[in-house]
Amino acid sequence: MRESGADRRQRILAMVETRGEVRVTELAAELGVSVVTARRDVEDLARAGRLRRGHGVARSLVPARQAPVPDEPSRGVVALVVPERHAYLNEVVHGARAALEEASVRVVLHPAPQVAGAERPIVQRVLSGEDVRGLLIAPRWRTAADEEADDRWLADVDVPLVLMEREPRAGSALHSRDSVYTDHWYGMRLAVEHLVSLGHRRLVLAARDDSPTARALRAAFATACQARPQVQDWAVVLSAPDAGADPDVAPHEPSLAETMRERGATGVIMHGDIDALILVQRLAEAGLAAPRDYSVVAYDDVVASLGSPPLTAVAPAKAEVGRLAAELLLERLGRGPAAGPARRVAVLPELTVRTSARMNV
Structure with missing residues (x-):
């Protein structure tokens, strides 16, 4: 008869309590199940407070001095x-x-x-x-x-x-x-493709320029726009006055609102969330409301949902x-x-x- 999940988890618990610590791969081999199944059982037992789950191992709740693991090097x-x-x-x-x-x-x-x-x-x-x-x-x-x-x-x-x-x-x-x-290349592609799928042909990226993430997003935006014949025009502006590589140098470039009007842009990607919320507010003060006059996708998704309107966003994990x-x-x-x-x-x-x-x- 095939062993039930409950019985299998009881066996796992007994093995872990006896040995103090057991690798998930060892549990799978001894139980005759897949590593995925053994890992899921260990996670269930950990959530129930029956054992502790570590990196690829299941540990007993008994203090380490009572259940030592021989020959394990200190991880410091x-x-x-x-x-x-x-x-x-x-x-x-x-x-x-x-x-x-x-x-x-x-x-x-x-x-x-x-x-x-x-x-x-x-x-x-x-x-x-x-x-x-x-x-x-x-x-x-x-x-x-x-x-x-x-x-x-x-x-x-x-x-x-x-x-x-x-x-x-x-x-x-x-x-x-x-x-x-x-x-971030994939994330920017998601943002560009979403706007293109909604019929937007003129896009602007408002992004920082003071981090590896910002530089990757700027490069990815250019590549994504160049790869899509539907995109007729695109531009990049700083998302904030202090967002440049040198915060002590004031940017000499048009504002986002000026760029959108000059280019006829209707799709905007904003990096990151806080800057996006500020920019949406400033665009509203300039007479441009989302989504009436333009569509916006934020990049980060920590506070994007708190915007007015709530912002569509790319969410890095x-x-x-x-x-x-x-x-x-x-x-x-x-x-x-x-x-x-x-x-x-x-x-x-x-x-x-x-x-x-x-x-x-």
Whole structure:
């Protein structure tokens, strides 16, 4: 007779309580089920408070000193280095922290000041001090020159390292290190295709220009528009006065409202959410209302739903980026820093349709 799910989960619980910790792959093999089934059973038991789920393992609720795991190397501390006051990365940090804490790994957060090169002295200091075994890092990289300056020393860090929400440049030394990031090219394609499907032929991107994400979105927008013969005209403007690569230099370009009127644009993509809400308000003050006069898609989707109207938005899976980065680092810590080739993981964002975009008739 085929074993019921309840019986199987009881067997899992007994195995975990006996051994203290069991890999999900071992559970699957011993139970004669798929890894997916075993993982689902472990998740069900963890939600019920019967055991603890770690990175690829199930752990007993009995304290570790009563259920030791022989020969398991200490994972020490994982340092998390991100720019200070960077709202976009908050969800990434939460996703990484949750995965690390679930694996019983201590996390220490090191915010980097808003100056070029701030990450290097922080990394050097933390690696020379406490028992840091691994590093999760999202450098600010306001400009491409900042990124180039960090390339070699960051690639040479002598502990397992995973870049979060940063895609290494083609040909850079950081191609030798692991990275997990949002596929912003795909996200921008979703936004452009949505507006094109609604009949919009003249598009404007209002975006920042002071981060790797902003630079990727600008490049992706140009590529997406050039690839679609339906798009008759497109333009890019800064989303905010301080959104340029050099915040001390005032932009010399038309406003979004001026650009839209000059170009006859009816479709606008705005990066990111807060800037989008401000821009929609300013356009209304200039006599342009969404979706009456134009359709808008925001990029980020943290507060886009709170707009008036609620904004259609591309939503990067930022918490998932953090979680996957942490799990990749945990794998390195378990298998050793030289285990396997470097991996680059691109996470696809999704489009959430609301009422800020409509057919252009």
